Amino acid sequence: MSTKNKKTGFDRRRFVRTSAAVTGGLLLVPELLSAKAFNSVDDAIKVGVIGCGGRGRGAAIQALSTSQNVKLVAMGDAFADRVENSHKQIEKAMTAKQKTDRLDVPKERRFVGFDAYQKVIALCDVVILATPPGFRPDHFAAAVAAGKQIFMEKPVATDAIGVRKVLEAAAIAKQKKLNVVVGLQRHYENVYQQWVEKLHEGVIGDITMSSVYWNNEGVWVKKTKCATGTTSTGFVATIS
Numbered sequence: 001m002s003t004k005n006k007k008t009g010f011d012r013r014r015f016v017r018t019s020a021a022v023t024g025g026l027l028l029v030p031e032l033l034s035a036k037a038f039n040s041v042d043d044a045i046k047v048g049v050i051g052c053g054g055r056g057r058g059a060a061i062q063a064l065s066t067s068q069n070v071k072l073v074a075m076g077d078a079f080a081d082r083v084e085n086s087h088k089q090i091e092k093a094m095t096a097k098q099k100t101d102r103l104d105v106p107k108e109r110r111f112v113g114f115d116a117y118q119k120v121i122a123l124c125d126v127v128i129l130a131t132p133p134g135f136r137p138d139h140f141a142a143a144v145a146a147g148k149q150i151f152m153e154k155p156v157a158t159d160a161i162g163v164r165k166v167l168e169a170a171a172i173a174k175q176k177k178l179n180v181v182v183g184l185q186r187h188y189e190n191v192y193q194q195w196v197e198k199l200h201e202g203v204i205g206d207i208t209m210s211s212v213y214w215n216n217e218g219v220w221v222k223k224t225k226c227a228t229g230t231t232s233t234g235f236v237a238t239i240s
């Protein structure tokens, strides 16, 4: 089946590149962007999201906001309330038409638990990986093994074993000609790229050392809910 949209002449592979670029100002990984056939039975590109927090929800909304033919078909999270809240918020962000045409995640395709990723991956063409980063290597490797197109958030791993796993899976993705995009948005910002060009042109002479800062109001911390009703900080499972 041709992947080209008859009206727009825009093929689905190109769409994924474009929509991925839209997803949170995401970054394309050029060496991994090459031909790949989709496996949908209909014409819509099926998107699944794993990790229904702020970024997963945001990336899903952005992916669904493209002009191309795309559908959210599966969602997965370790916690049921996350999936449900996220679904509600995605719904809220959609127009009535988008809701009908693009939001297609009935209860039976909302998966909960640490194996949710496997169920989501099985159902989609494009998978958004947006859990905390410690899970990324396993989720990425599973998505690559299943031959899916992938947008994954940064960081892509949290330790040396994870980094090696990601590199190995990335090499397989390359062999399989999968599209893989990582949310390193700054790398793709024109202003950053122009500055790098200038630096290479030597506008400030030879650079002998550099020190890099990111100035903002600090890293956000989410309060966890405890069985006792008290709260603490840190990554602890929610008990309610």
Ligand SMILES: NC(=O)c1ccc[n+]([C@@H]2O[C@H](COP(=O)([O-])OP(=O)(O)OC[C@H]3O[C@@H](n4cnc5c(N)ncnc54)[C@H](O)[C@@H]3O)[C@@H](O)[C@H]2O)c1
Binding pocket: 024, 050, 051, 052, 053, 054, 055, 056, 076, 077, 078, 079, 082, 113, 114, 116, 117, 130, 131, 132, 133, 135, 153, 154, 155, 183, 184, 185
């Ligand atoms: N590119 C960017 O600018 C950018 C911005 C924000 C966050 N991020 C990255 O995106 C990722 C997610 O951040 P967030 O702010 O959305 O976090 P979040 O805590 O809001 O969401 C993470 C979600 O993943 C779920 N989860 C945890 N473990 C899981 C598992 N094993 N399987 C399925 N679901 C699981 C959690 O329950 C939660 O709902 C992080 O890696 C973060 O660094 C990137």
